[in-house]
Amino acid sequence: MSATTQTPTAPDSGTTAKSRFSALLGDRRLPVLVTATLFLAMYIAGLSRYQNYGFGEPQVFLNLFIDNGYLLVAAVGATFVILSGGIDLSVGSVIGFTTMFTAWLVERQGVPLPLAVLLALGVGAFGGFLMGYVIHNFEIQPFIVTLAGLFLFRGLCLVISKESISISDSSVSSLAQTRVSLGLGELSIGALAALVVIGVAFYVLHYTRFGRRVYAIGGNEQSAMLMGLPQGRTKIAVYTVSGFCSALAGLLFMLYIQSGDPLHAVGMELDAIAATVIGGTLLTGGSGYVIGTLFGVLVLGLIKSIIQFEGTLSSWWTKIATGVLLCAFILIQRAMTSRNKT
Amino acid sequence: MAEPRPVLEMTGIVKEFPGVRALSGVDFRLFPGEIHALMGENGAGKSTLIKVLTGVHSLDGGTITLDGKSVRFASPLQAQQAGINTVYQEVNLCPNLSVAENIFIGREPTRFGRIQWKRMRKEAAELVDRLGLDIDVTAPLSAYPLAVQQLVAIVRSVSTGDGTGDGEGQGTKVLVLDEPTSSLDRDEVLELFRLMRRLKDEGVAILFVSHFLDQIYEICDRMTVLRNGTLVGEHMVSDLDQVGLIQLMIGKELDKLEELHEHQLRADVGETLLHAEGLGRTGRIAPFDLEIKKGEVVGLAGLLGSGRTELARLLFGADQPDGGKVTVAGKQVPMNAPNDAIDAGVAFCSENRKTEGLVPDLTVRENIILALQAARGWTRPIPAAQRDELVAKYIKALDIRPANPEARVGQLSGGNQQKVLLARWLITEPRLLILDEPTRGIDIGAKAEIQKLVVSLSEDGMSVLYIAAELEEVLRLSHTIGVLRDRKLVARLTNGPEITPSRILETIASGEHQ
Numbered sequence: 001m002s003a004t005t006q007t008p009t010a011p012d013s014g015t016t017a018k019s020r021f022s023a024l025l026g027d028r029r030l031p032v033l034v035t036a037t038l039f040l041a042m043y044i045a046g047l048s049r050y051q052n053y054g055f056g057e058p059q060v061f062l063n064l065f066i067d068n069g070y071l072l073v074a075a076v077g078a079t080f081v082i083l084s085g086g087i088d089l090s091v092g093s094v095i096g097f098t099t100m101f102t103a104w105l106v107e108r109q110g111v112p113l114p115l116a117v118l119l120a121l122g123v124g125a126f127g128g129f130l131m132g133y134v135i136h137n138f139e140i141q142p143f144i145v146t147l148a149g150l151f152l153f154r155g156l157c158l159v160i161s162k163e164s165i166s167i168s169d170s171s172v173s174s175l176a177q178t179r180v181s182l183g184l185g186e187l188s189i190g191a192l193a194a195l196v197v198i199g200v201a202f203y204v205l206h207y208t209r210f211g212r213r214v215y216a217i218g219g220n221e222q223s224a225m226l227m228g229l230p231q232g233r234t235k236i237a238v239y240t241v242s243g244f245c246s247a248l249a250g251l252l253f254m255l256y257i258q259s260g261d262p263l264h265a266v267g268m269e270l271d272a273i274a275a276t277v278i279g280g281t282l283l284t285g286g287s288g289y290v291i292g293t294l295f296g297v298l299v300l301g302l303i304k305s306i307i308q309f310e311g312t313l314s315s316w317w318t319k320i321a322t323g324v325l326l327c328a329f330i331l332i333q334r335a336m337t338s339r340n341k342t
Numbered sequence: 343m344a345e346p347r348p349v350l351e352m353t354g355i356v357k358e359f360p361g362v363r364a365l366s367g368v369d370f371r372l373f374p375g376e377i378h379a380l381m382g383e384n385g386a387g388k389s390t391l392i393k394v395l396t397g398v399h400s401l402d403g404g405t406i407t408l409d410g411k412s413v414r415f416a417s418p419l420q421a422q423q424a425g426i427n428t429v430y431q432e433v434n435l436c437p438n439l440s441v442a443e444n445i446f447i448g449r450e451p452t453r454f455g456r457i458q459w460k461r462m463r464k465e466a467a468e469l470v471d472r473l474g475l476d477i478d479v480t481a482p483l484s485a486y487p488l489a490v491q492q493l494v495a496i497v498r499s500v501s502t503g504d505g506t507g508d509g510e511g512q513g514t515k516v517l518v519l520d521e522p523t524s525s526l527d528r529d530e531v532l533e534l535f536r537l538m539r540r541l542k543d544e545g546v547a548i549l550f551v552s553h554f555l556d557q558i559y560e561i562c563d564r565m566t567v568l569r570n571g572t573l574v575g576e577h578m579v580s581d582l583d584q585v586g587l588i589q590l591m592i593g594k595e596l597d598k599l600e601e602l603h604e605h606q607l608r609a610d611v612g613e614t615l616l617h618a619e620g621l622g623r624t625g626r627i628a629p630f631d632l633e634i635k636k637g638e639v640v641g642l643a644g645l646l647g648s649g650r651t652e653l654a655r656l657l658f659g660a661d662q663p664d665g666g667k668v669t670v671a672g673k674q675v676p677m678n679a680p681n682d683a684i685d686a687g688v689a690f691c692s693e694n695r696k697t698e699g700l701v702p703d704l705t706v707r708e709n710i711i712l713a714l715q716a717a718r719g720w721t722r723p724i725p726a727a728q729r730d731e732l733v734a735k736y737i738k739a740l741d742i743r744p745a746n747p748e749a750r751v752g753q754l755s756g757g758n759q760q761k762v763l764l765a766r767w768l769i770t771e772p773r774l775l776i777l778d779e780p781t782r783g784i785d786i787g788a789k790a791e792i793q794k795l796v797v798s799l800s801e802d803g804m805s806v807l808y809i810a811a812e813l814e815e816v817l818r819l820s821h822t823i824g825v826l827r828d829r830k831l832v833a834r835l836t837n838g839p840e841i842t843p844s845r846i847l848e849t850i851a852s853g854e855h856q
Contacts, residue, residue: 206457207457209450212439212443213447215438216439216447219437219438220435220438223436224436227498228422229447286438286439
């Protein structure tokens with residue numbers, strides 16, 4: 001096939017149903033569409049089943065954001081890392097550490113809240129930076145380095161205190177109670193912050209050189225280097241972003257739970273990764289959208305809500321449903337990547 | 343032709359690697375608006391010279407003058423900024439990004455840090471248009487075949503410093519194309535050549551490396567020939583014919599090739615060895631019938647992507663057929679997995695010797711012994727003495743260099759890697775040997791040796807299914823030629839004086855057996 005025979009809309013100019021199907025499979029937006037459709041279908045199913053129990057209330061929908069704001073922020077960080085072709089296992093530990101660290105600063109040391117927040121974000125971002133630095137400069141698998149980060153931050157939690165620290169600071173509780181009315185319902189500060197993070201992440205990924213470099217090194221790191229892109233700097237920045245997002249997620253989590261506990265958010269990195277993958281980001285990197293991650297988190301949140309509405313089901317069904325979904329979405333990814341290879 | 347001042351002059355270039363002198367005092371010059379071929383066998387120093395020029399390797403001696411100024415590059419980026427751009431055999435772009443992004447990434451037009459997508463797409467479209475290409479710049483790169491991706495790589499490299507904002511770069515003066523055509527088919531090569539001519543008219547000096555002599559003669563103005571790291575000569579292409587060029591490259595008379603040309607194919611072939619009936623796989627290759635006789639060489643001709651490899655993979659059980667059956671020596675074979683084929687005496691040398699064949703980190707000995715050991719099963723290791731004897735025998739028979747069974751395969755040249763792969767299968771003494779592009783990307787001497795080997799195997803009674811991109815090669819070796827077109831076996835021609843490359847091309851073009 002020569003270039004001259006390409007019509008301007010080459011990739012989807014297929015006329016037969018089959019080639020249209022394969023063009024659709026090749027479209028990188030497909031997984032996001034699938035996830036969004038799944039979310040809608042689940043929502044409608046929930047409506048028809050639990051309508052009499054108030055599932056149709058707008059607030060039920062908005063609660064998805066309130067109850068999962070921290071996960072959303074963590075998943076945005078995970079999306080950056082996975083897009084770049086890496087993985088970050090330290091997310092849950094950094095979240096747990098942030099809750100402990102902030103609670104300790106505010107309750108035990110009497111540090112004013114705004115300063116504690118800044119310190120917590122700084123420590124999280126710095127931890128991410130260090131991991132990125134080690135990954136790039138010593139050419140070590142991100143899996144191993146962030147696994148070390150996982151243990152390190154969890155250990156640091158216990159260094160601060162073995163007991164949980166509940167937060168009685170009045171500004172924290174008033175922040176946690178604050179609700180912003182949207183007419184149909186209301187959102188918490190945490191949910192709003194998560195939405196802002198989504199918006200900023202979208203802008204960064206699609207409208208800045210840094211964002212495009214994240215996609216480029218996820219697509220082919222070697223090529224990115226040969227094209228003269230600063231792939232090392234980008235990588236380090238990606239883990240810094242993830243560390244920052246984890247710390248922010250930790251703050252939101254603390255706001256949600258109003259305590260610091262050394263065992264908060266154990267394993268949450270896996271939820272973040274699951275949400276990202278269900279949202280259509282390829283684990284191999286280079287393909288995916290932060291909007292997909294939003295839907296991924298919403299789907300996971302909706303599963304929880306539905307199980308609550310069902311009432312009789314054990315909450316472990318959340319895990320089972322997540323596992324099944326994850327498996328299905330990995331298979332879709334596989335179909336996509338194998339199609340791209342031929 | 344009055345000679346203007348060369349844009350690039352390399353004088354007395356010396357490059358040493360531990361224990362090897364890769365280049366000793368090579369001179370090379372490049373004029374604006376010319377296409378200059380760098381010729382030589384594998385290991386002659388072509389790649390090293392290019393890497394020295396593009397800043398990948400440092401210089402151990404000699405000078406490089408670009409536009410009258412002495413230069414020395416410490417990295418590919420520096421070379422790019424000075425106007426020397428390289429497109430490698432493997433496309434070094436990001437398949438997940440759009441064409442426009444691949445052209446502009448790293449220097450996207452921005453305003454207050456925000457990427458101006460519209461402007462970027464427009465500029466990319468203009469650039470593509472100006473170079474006479476018809477590519478949708480908004481489509482992801484992976485939507486296009488390799489050939490188009492290569493063109494995009496060229497567009498990217500010639501567009502650096504195209505007034506896109508950052509002020510770096512001074513426009514491309516020298517474009518280095520390192521074997522861009524090795525995996526392209528004829529139409530794609532023509533498209534590439536069109537682009538090259540266009541750039542040449544714009545005054546870009548192009549350094550072109552290719553193993554295909556016909557392409558050199560079609561597109562190049564001048565050539566520099568290297569042998570063993572030394573300069574053999576610089577010639578106008580019009581002054582040197584192909585035979586003369588090959589002699590310069592290998593430094594001896596063409597006895598090897600001549601011998602092959604005069605060789606008469608064994609006329610009598612034995613009885614049917616393999617018979618495939620209605621074998622096919624949806625989307626890969628339409629059901630086909632194929633008969634291969636004992637000692638017969640069956641060549642497959644067809645364009646890249648016409649189903650040559652797919653056919654071979656079905657015969658080897660590497661892909662499962664939708665229907666049809668295969669009989670080998672009268673017995674039906676299930677062909678559900680390569681093991682079935684290996685048990686039936688079928689061996690398959692893949693075209694991707696790096697990814698699907700050899701294990702680069704294992705030694706020559708281990709690679710050769712792999713298939714035989716697999717056939718015996720892991721519970722019955724081959725005795726060391728017998729193993730060493732077998733390996734030594736095949737290293738000698740195939741003239742694998744270096745003749746060291748402990749050398750790591752990854753360090754061997756392409757031709758020698760191919761021989762190792764061949765040895766691996768020959769050692770199992772197959773009845774049918776499937777060779778998928780065994781001569782791709784290897785130099786002319788090794789090519790001739792492999793072809794000679796095929797002929798002698800056939801004389802010993804082994805059947806061979808031979809796949810090659812070059813029609814002449816298929817014609818020279820095959821008793822029977824299967825012609826493929828659009829994933830369908832359209833014709834079976836018995837080789838004879840009346841069968842010529844143009845006849846085969848006609849068959850491919852018309853898709854009919856006349």
